[in-house]
Amino acid sequence: MAAVAAEAGVAKATAARTLGNYGAVSPEARARVLEAAARLRYRPNSLARSMTTGVTHTIGVVVADIGNPFFAGVLRGIADACDATDYTVIVMSADESIAKESSAIGVLMDKQVDGIVLASAAWRPDQTAHIQEAMSREIPIVLVDRIVPGLELDAVVIDNRQSARDAVRRFVAVGHRRIAFVWGPSAPERPLERERLLSVTDTWLWSSAERLRGYFDALDEAGIVFDPLLVSNCRLNEAATVDSVRAMLALPDPPTAVLTTETTATVGVLRATRDSRFAYPGDISVIGFDDSSWASVMEPPLTMIAQPMRELGRVAAELAFARIGGDRGDAAVETLPATFNSRASVTAPRPQVSLSDDDGR
Amino acid sequence: MAAVAAEAGVAKATAARTLGNYGAVSPEARARVLEAAARLRYRPNSLARSMTTGVTHTIGVVVADIGNPFFAGVLRGIADACDATDYTVIVMSADESIAKESSAIGVLMDKQVDGIVLASAAWRPDQTAHIQEAMSREIPIVLVDRIVPGLELDAVVIDNRQSARDAVRRFVAVGHRRIAFVWGPSAPERPLERERLLSVTDTWLWSSAERLRGYFDALDEAGIVFDPLLVSNCRLNEAATVDSVRAMLALPDPPTAVLTTETTATVGVLRATRDSRFAYPGDISVIGFDDSSWASVMEPPLTMIAQPMRELGRVAAELAFARIGGDRGDAAVETLPATFNSRASVTAPRPQVSLSDDDGR
Numbered sequence: 001m002a003a004v005a006a007e008a009g010v011a012k013a014t015a016a017r018t019l020g021n022y023g024a025v026s027p028e029a030r031a032r033v034l035e036a037a038a039r040l041r042y043r044p045n046s047l048a049r050s051m052t053t054g055v056t057h058t059i060g061v062v063v064a065d066i067g068n069p070f071f072a073g074v075l076r077g078i079a080d081a082c083d084a085t086d087y088t089v090i091v092m093s094a095d096e097s098i099a100k101e102s103s104a105i106g107v108l109m110d111k112q113v114d115g116i117v118l119a120s121a122a123w124r125p126d127q128t129a130h131i132q133e134a135m136s137r138e139i140p141i142v143l144v145d146r147i148v149p150g151l152e153l154d155a156v157v158i159d160n161r162q163s164a165r166d167a168v169r170r171f172v173a174v175g176h177r178r179i180a181f182v183w184g185p186s187a188p189e190r191p192l193e194r195e196r197l198l199s200v201t202d203t204w205l206w207s208s209a210e211r212l213r214g215y216f217d218a219l220d221e222a223g224i225v226f227d228p229l230l231v232s233n234c235r236l237n238e239a240a241t242v243d244s245v246r247a248m249l250a251l252p253d254p255p256t257a258v259l260t261t262e263t264t265a266t267v268g269v270l271r272a273t274r275d276s277r278f279a280y281p282g283d284i285s286v287i288g289f290d291d292s293s294w295a296s297v298m299e300p301p302l303t304m305i306a307q308p309m310r311e312l313g314r315v316a317a318e319l320a321f322a323r324i325g326g327d328r329g330d331a332a333v334e335t336l337p338a339t340f341n342s343r344a345s346v347t348a349p350r351p352q353v354s355l356s357d358d359d360g361r
Numbered sequence: 362m363a364a365v366a367a368e369a370g371v372a373k374a375t376a377a378r379t380l381g382n383y384g385a386v387s388p389e390a391r392a393r394v395l396e397a398a399a400r401l402r403y404r405p406n407s408l409a410r411s412m413t414t415g416v417t418h419t420i421g422v423v424v425a426d427i428g429n430p431f432f433a434g435v436l437r438g439i440a441d442a443c444d445a446t447d448y449t450v451i452v453m454s455a456d457e458s459i460a461k462e463s464s465a466i467g468v469l470m471d472k473q474v475d476g477i478v479l480a481s482a483a484w485r486p487d488q489t490a491h492i493q494e495a496m497s498r499e500i501p502i503v504l505v506d507r508i509v510p511g512l513e514l515d516a517v518v519i520d521n522r523q524s525a526r527d528a529v530r531r532f533v534a535v536g537h538r539r540i541a542f543v544w545g546p547s548a549p550e551r552p553l554e555r556e557r558l559l560s561v562t563d564t565w566l567w568s569s570a571e572r573l574r575g576y577f578d579a580l581d582e583a584g585i586v587f588d589p590l591l592v593s594n595c596r597l598n599e600a601a602t603v604d605s606v607r608a609m610l611a612l613p614d615p616p617t618a619v620l621t622t623e624t625t626a627t628v629g630v631l632r633a634t635r636d637s638r639f640a641y642p643g644d645i646s647v648i649g650f651d652d653s654s655w656a657s658v659m660e661p662p663l664t665m666i667a668q669p670m671r672e673l674g675r676v677a678a679e680l681a682f683a684r685i686g687g688d689r690g691d692a693a694v695e696t697l698p699a700t701f702n703s704r705a706s707v708t709a710p711r712p713q714v715s716l717s718d719d720d721g722r
Contacts, residue, residue: 058468066440066452067433076428079454088468091427091452093440107419107449111472238654263654270658293599293624294655297631 007036058088059320060108061117062101064146066093069263070290070309071119074144077313078117085321087114096121102130115140115320117313123205125150140323144316147206152331154323156316160207163305163338164214164259167287170303170340171257172222174348176285179224180248180255181215182241182265183208184231191228211261211289230255232265241268242275249276249284256349260288266295266302285346300344308336362403369397419449420681421469422478423462425507427454430624431651431670432480435505438674439478446682448475457482463491476501476681478674484566486511501684505677508567513692515684517677521568524666524699525575525620528648531664531701532618533583535709537646540585541609541616542576543602543626544569545592552589572622572650591616593626602629603636610637610645617710621649627656627663646707661705669697 005015010029018025018033019042025033036042061078063071075091082089092108094101098121108116118141122128128151134141135153143155171179184192185200185208192200194216201209212231219226229251234244245268248255260266266288273280280286281300288295291304315334366376371390379386379394380403386394397403422439424432436452443450451472455462459482469477479502483489489512495502496514504516532540545553546561546569553561555577562570573592580587590612595605606629609616621627627649634641641647642661649656652665676695 066427067430067437069428069430069433072428072430072433075454079427079456088464089453090468090472091454092450093436093452095440103449107451111451267654267658274658292655293628294653294659297628297635297659298655299660 008032060113073309074313077310078317081317119145142319154319160210161214164211165217168218176257178255180230180258182232187233190233242272245272257285302345369393421474434670435674438671439678442678503680521571522575525572526578529579537618539616541591541619543593548594551594603633606633618646663706
């Protein structure tokens, strides 16, 4: 700005008033400043400006995994809300790592975002120092997809427990009793008995734990005794899922239905089903989180639980805008409904599943 | 830092030396400063620091569509490279809009990134003012996935033309002559004759135009006369694709094979095939860009062209680091090979496809 003032032959204050659009400037001085600014390719430094005004009109988003289509949908919703309000979004991925998440929050504070939308990998209080640091600086933070226990923050989530319960009820309604849950928590020991499983899930991502609780709810109300062999404890990737599900299908009493909690889990179950020469859906019914366009062109098309990804993002951004605008009300959790896209992957179990020939591969 | 110095009862220069890790400070003063910094929750302001050093150790990425799994893979590769060099990445999505891309570049310049990796929506010189502005400020820019004609910039791409040509050759090799191309350029007029089509593609995304040129290459070398009815000119979404492909399948001489250029195009083709009661792959062979885990659990699994997404991102980031490090060599285009994942979606065409009963749906 000093260079523009010198080029225009006016005082710095005059250049500042002209370029900042405030105060009185003579038409002639104004024209000289604008010409000089154009000649010098002047670009207002929004950081310097934000140091004065304290507002950057930018929100930061930290997602757990930028490669997950679920978060791509959430980001789309955040972008929609920002487009409508003239905010810009900058996005960082934490790859499900607390250390990277902490670093990302630090960068966003340095870049002076006005607010942060966060899908956190944290699940216990001693992992939240970075979040509390941002809170102590009064940077509005809204959680999305995942509640972090112990933090008084706005959050936008779906009712994971009820969605999982409803899915299992659909299996029960057509006669299934051997119902598997993929992905359970990764654990070196296995199988995990119910009590141990629930204590593991206390230290687990809120959304995943809620889905497992919904599975238990539906088993309990149907009087089905929980079989720990039907919850996967594998690592959360496709290859490990295939191995884990193949082991379930090799049981003397294999599952006839599977609830999957992620797209990769669904793909792993379908591959294991084929590898084990089980028929889909004749031998194995499937319902999964989250819906995708592929699921609807599978043969037969998959019944899926569709999370309102875009809506989750939009509402989270709007809560952040309200906080940036000065809303000091109590932290609130907004729960959005998921929807079932019923297709053709749930059939009644065969009267007797008997595979004397377990060909393994 | 001034507050820390006051709290510690030392000179500002002493606090600066301690917190900036330079120069000599007595052990006692150092301890007092560090204690005061902890008490006051001192956090180095990296923006203020970068105004001094001119380096923020941040690179910005602008992707055309953050919801596209292709770009998610590219971002993963960029993140890998940044992890290895202690850079952080901030990401912005331009939603295939030049205006949003321009705004994103502006924000990244304001946030003082050291370099930018860009998948641009620009395809002609008068759309590149924002890129040239960043170039004039000597901010290193590396293009990824898409070359922008007329700009002397480093770029990392795949050989789209050869990949498309190879795919069509595979169809030709097993006897196909009626080979469709989905997605061609969106256009209100249709069908487009070859000359008109090529002139449209001159004003089209480089990567898409290259794929169409590869399709022509393979038709020409096989002596197949181009039929404009076999190139889609629909809008680039699933519903429009289904309509467009259904119209092709209703032709007296429908295609027996389809090359698809995007995941959504592939899903649209599969849905249209089913809607039209054509058998997949008996009536319609399919090869598509880009591979996904779903493609391999389709029945039968799809033959797909896998772009080295992660590698594209990694190489682009490394080129950016080299430029940030002072490399002043000529701009270079790195072309990475795509790979074919051969599965079971290509079969020989039936001797005679004859559908007297065109039932529409």
